[in-house]
Amino acid sequence: MSETTLSKDFLRDIVGEDVAKERYPTIITRFPPEPNGYLHIGHAKSIVLNFGIAADFQGRCHLRMDDTNPETEETEYVEKIIEMIQWLGYDWGTHLYFASDYFDQMYEFALVLIQKGVAYVDSQTDEEIRKNRGSLIETGVDSPYRNRSIAENRDLFIRMKNGAFPDGTHVLRAKGDMGSPNMKMRDPILYRIKHASHYRTGDKWCIYPLYDYAHPISDAIEHISHSFCTLEFDNNRAIYDWLMGHLWEAPRPYQYEFARMNLDYTVVSKRKLLQLVREKHVSGWDDPRMPTLAALRRRGFTPASIRTFAEKIGVAKTENRIDIALLEWAIRNDLNFSAPRRMAVLEPLKVVLTNWPEDQTEVLQLQNFPSDVIEKGGGDHSVREVLFGKTLYIEREDFAKNPPKGWKRLIPGGEIRLKGAYIIRCDEVIYDADGRAAEIRATYDPATKSGQDTTGKKATAIHWVSTATAIPATFRLYDRLFSVPDPEDGTDDFKQNLNPNSLVQIQGFVEPAMAHDPPETRWQLERQGYFWPDPVDSTPEHLVLNRIVTLRDSWEKLAPSGKAVDKPKEKKTTTQATRSEASEAAKQLAQQYGIDLRQAEIITHRIELTNLFRETVDLGADATSVSAWVSNEANKILNDGQTLVLNATHLSALIQLTADGIIGATTAKQVLLEVQETGKAPAIVVEEQGLQQISDPDIILGFVQDTLTAFPEQLAQYKSGKTQLLGFFTGKVMQASGGKVHATVLRRILTEALAS
RNA sequence: AGCCCGAUCGUCUAACGGUAGGACAGCGCCCUUUGGAGGCGUACGUGGUGGUUCGAAUCCUCCUCGGGCUACCA
Numbered sequence: 001m002s003e004t005t006l007s008k009d010f011l012r013d014i015v016g017e018d019v020a021k022e023r024y025p026t027i028i029t030r031f032p033p034e035p036n037g038y039l040h041i042g043h044a045k046s047i048v049l050n051f052g053i054a055a056d057f058q059g060r061c062h063l064r065m066d067d068t069n070p071e072t073e074e075t076e077y078v079e080k081i082i083e084m085i086q087w088l089g090y091d092w093g094t095h096l097y098f099a100s101d102y103f104d105q106m107y108e109f110a111l112v113l114i115q116k117g118v119a120y121v122d123s124q125t126d127e128e129i130r131k132n133r134g135s136l137i138e139t140g141v142d143s144p145y146r147n148r149s150i151a152e153n154r155d156l157f158i159r160m161k162n163g164a165f166p167d168g169t170h171v172l173r174a175k176g177d178m179g180s181p182n183m184k185m186r187d188p189i190l191y192r193i194k195h196a197s198h199y200r201t202g203d204k205w206c207i208y209p210l211y212d213y214a215h216p217i218s219d220a221i222e223h224i225s226h227s228f229c230t231l232e233f234d235n236n237r238a239i240y241d242w243l244m245g246h247l248w249e250a251p252r253p254y255q256y257e258f259a260r261m262n263l264d265y266t267v268v269s270k271r272k273l274l275q276l277v278r279e280k281h282v283s284g285w286d287d288p289r290m291p292t293l294a295a296l297r298r299r300g301f302t303p304a305s306i307r308t309f310a311e312k313i314g315v316a317k318t319e320n321r322i323d324i325a326l327l328e329w330a331i332r333n334d335l336n337f338s339a340p341r342r343m344a345v346l347e348p349l350k351v352v353l354t355n356w357p358e359d360q361t362e363v364l365q366l367q368n369f370p371s372d373v374i375e376k377g378g379g380d381h382s383v384r385e386v387l388f389g390k391t392l393y394i395e396r397e398d399f400a401k402n403p404p405k406g407w408k409r410l411i412p413g414g415e416i417r418l419k420g421a422y423i424i425r426c427d428e429v430i431y432d433a434d435g436r437a438a439e440i441r442a443t444y445d446p447a448t449k450s451g452q453d454t455t456g457k458k459a460t461a462i463h464w465v466s467t468a469t470a471i472p473a474t475f476r477l478y479d480r481l482f483s484v485p486d487p488e489d490g491t492d493d494f495k496q497n498l499n500p501n502s503l504v505q506i507q508g509f510v511e512p513a514m515a516h517d518p519p520e521t522r523w524q525l526e527r528q529g530y531f532w533p534d535p536v537d538s539t540p541e542h543l544v545l546n547r548i549v550t551l552r553d554s555w556e557k558l559a560p561s562g563k564a565v566d567k568p569k570e571k572k573t574t575t576q577a578t579r580s581e582a583s584e585a586a587k588q589l590a591q592q593y594g595i596d597l598r599q600a601e602i603i604t605h606r607i608e609l610t611n612l613f614r615e616t617v618d619l620g621a622d623a624t625s626v627s628a629w630v631s632n633e634a635n636k637i638l639n640d641g642q643t644l645v646l647n648a649t650h651l652s653a654l655i656q657l658t659a660d661g662i663i664g665a666t667t668a669k670q671v672l673l674e675v676q677e678t679g680k681a682p683a684i685v686v687e688e689q690g691l692q693q694i695s696d697p698d699i700i701l702g703f704v705q706d707t708l709t710a711f712p713e714q715l716a717q718y719k720s721g722k723t724q725l726l727g728f729f730t731g732k733v734m735q736a737s738g739g740k741v742h743a744t745v746l747r748r749i750l751t752e753a754l755a756s
Numbered sequence: 757a758g759c760c761c762g763a764u765c766g767u768c769u770a771a772c773g774g775u776a777g778g779a780c781a782g783c784g785c786c787c788u789u790u791g792g793a794g795g796c797g798u799a800c801g802u803g804g805u806g807g808u809u810c811g812a813a814u815c816c817u818c819c820u821c822g823g824g825c826u827a828c829c830a
Binding site: 008034071135168171259320336375376421450451461527632724 | 757758759760761762763764766767768769770772773774775779780781788789790791792793794805806807808809810811815816817818822823824825826827828829830
């Protein structure tokens with residue numbers, strides 16, 4: 001492609017256009033959490049998006065606590081939210097706001113709406129309100145209080161505010177439309193009475209605004225330019241626009257919706273996460289298996305990895321379920337360059353080197369980072385000391401009595417390199433009563449010392465620790481919380497799908513250097529994965545290590561338990577389209593004019609189209625052409641919400657222009673849009689803009705030759721058989737000529753030129 | 757049932773009427789004192805129908821499938 005494809009997502013496209021048209025003095029976005037729970041990975045997407053867009057366009061992003069419900073919100077959550085966003089690496093400067101700080105202004109705006117006669121106090125009970133709202137298929141009915149006078153509404157609302165009424169006796173409603181197909185617009189409630197103490201405003205208020213009212217007003221007060229929210233608020237946009245229409249002038253904020261993120265093998269919903277905590281399926285909100293940011297942080301994920309992940313998943317309006325492999329990739333990609341290597345044995349198997357002198361030890365200097373990482377700019381050349389001796393632990397998994405095909409590790413009689421040390425040969429295996437290997441007796445080859453090997457032997461290198469210096473440690477091996485990609489699919493209780501092996505805790509040994517590394521060090525334990533000390537349970541006396549993520553493992557794909565092997569593939573359903581019966585009117589029209597029935601259907605569906613069609617045909621235009629134009633182009637204009645400027649005279653003239661070969665079909669479409677926009681006659685448009693079709697073969701040949709020389713690479717590809725490039729060349733000539741070249745003539749000349 | 761939104765490789769996402777591309781995952785080879793990292797290669801996609809057009813993932817049509825909306829939550 002080309003370098004012009006800079007757009008990252010549809011939201012940035014929108015903002016970019018608004019910037020280009022200078023619609024706002026500065027771009028201002030906001031992240032508006034409700035302080036009633038913990039932030040999770042889904043919020044990270046929104047945070048990265050809002051702060052990221054603001055930064056991209058030299059604007060700013062506000063952090064606003066959406067605290068309009070006194071019953072669920074707490075200061076503690078405010079603090080946790082702030083802490084997490086800072087941890088992620090974002091800074092809102094002085095722009096920390098609280099919707100509750102706007103209560104006075106919101107109240108004044110409510111008075112304005114009442115004064116305008118577009119809001120009223122409803123005194124129905126909540127059941128009545130619900131009942132009268134109707135349903136998805138039935139329209140609602142107006143409240144009997146809907147036509148109260150402005151004075152009465154005002155008086156009532158002021159008394160509501162002053163605490164004259166108990167909870168639930170009155171609400172303030174917008175005068176929407178109780179018959180609206182959009183349920184949200186059936187007189188949405190703006191304010192309710194709640195004699196509850198708010199964590200910030202205390203008992204100052206006994207009426208509290210609802211989201212649909214508070215959110216747009218808050219945005220407007222802060223001069224937000226773009227208010228991004230998730231798809232389920234789509235229907236709420238009507239209220240947003242309604243409020244802006246009554247209370248604000250341009251520039252005003254607009255709401256745009258994007259799809260929330262779903263992640264494989266987990267749930268991302270405050271309610272469901274709360275259930276897991278309450279029912280003790282996890283140890284708390286920060287249990288490292290949880291998808292909360294607090295949990296991810298405790299597990300050892302870096303802020304950078306989460307930002308990378310959030311950027312990589314993209315933004316669109318499609319429902320999605322992100323492959324957890326992408327998150328794992330993000331953290332591995334980060335840690336590979338920053339985590340020093342260490343050795344630790346999780347499931348020890350003792351090795352005795354029979355030819356190693358009894359009391360001898362050797363101090364080895366091991367690199368903290370492999371050279372390829374250093375070459376790519378990560379890590380450093382530092383080393384640490386590791387003791388080598390007569391008895392060692394190796395990983396039980398690295399020995400096999402009966403190795404499967406492709407095995408490269410230790411077998412009876414086989415050789416293996418102890419990483420950074422020597423190559424050893426397994427001479428004897430001592431088994432316990434259960435037939436499990438209990439000890440390996442081996443000999444080392446002194447000539448194979450790492451870095452000084454003179455033998456040229458090749459052997460796989462495995463990790464090990466010396467028993468003399470091994471430090472016991474607890475390892476917490478985390479796996480996905482659920483055992484299926486979509487825990488909520490096919491069951492009413494998502495907890496049925498909990499992975500019983502999501503946490504495996506084992507005891508093993510680490511090399512001594514790890515006891516002296518600075519706290520919060522993240523290591524790569526060679527061949528095992530990335531780990532760090534659990535911030536809550538690890539102590540200098542006894543290390544408790546969280547496995548952040550395993551290493552990618554292209555060997556053990558042999559379906560270990562707990563991991564899903566293959567995702568169930570959904571067959572795409574291909575159903576035959578069943579045509580609904582054509583209407584009588586359409587059949588009649590189709591028969592009368594001999595036009596396509598499907599097109600006749602479209603034309604008869606809208607009276608404007610029917611009229612346009614008949615009038616144009618009456619002017620003598622070819623019915624088939626008129627039908628195509630009306631059902632495609634005119635219909636699209638109406639779909640876009642415009643009224644038809646285009647009339648029968650225009651259309652018949654346009655068709656004539658095409659029939660006469662003055663313009664081509666593509667140009668004709670362009671002309672039609674111009675006519676719709678300006679109301680000018682087609683011939684005038686063609687004349688003014690010089691859109692006459694080019695049919696002269698010599699001129700066309702010129703375009704063709706220019707194009708062919710401009711794209712030698714594609715020309716070569718074409719000649720070597722990639723004939724679908726004909727369309728590519730056609731397109732280039734059309735672009736070069738402004739779409740004016742006669743298509744069929746061009747095709748002939750182009751084919752000839754390419755053949756030569 | 758009404759209204760709204762959506763449908764592109766296994767997954768996520770580009771292509772704004774002109775070569776369907778990238779990333780992750782997969783597979784293969786090379787490299788490797790981590791079965792890691794890396795390199796090279798490979799495979800895989802426009803839900804279906806009809807139409808407009810020289811040319812359709814893109815515009816029009818219907819169908820199918822998925823999601824949202826009937827809280828004094830957000």
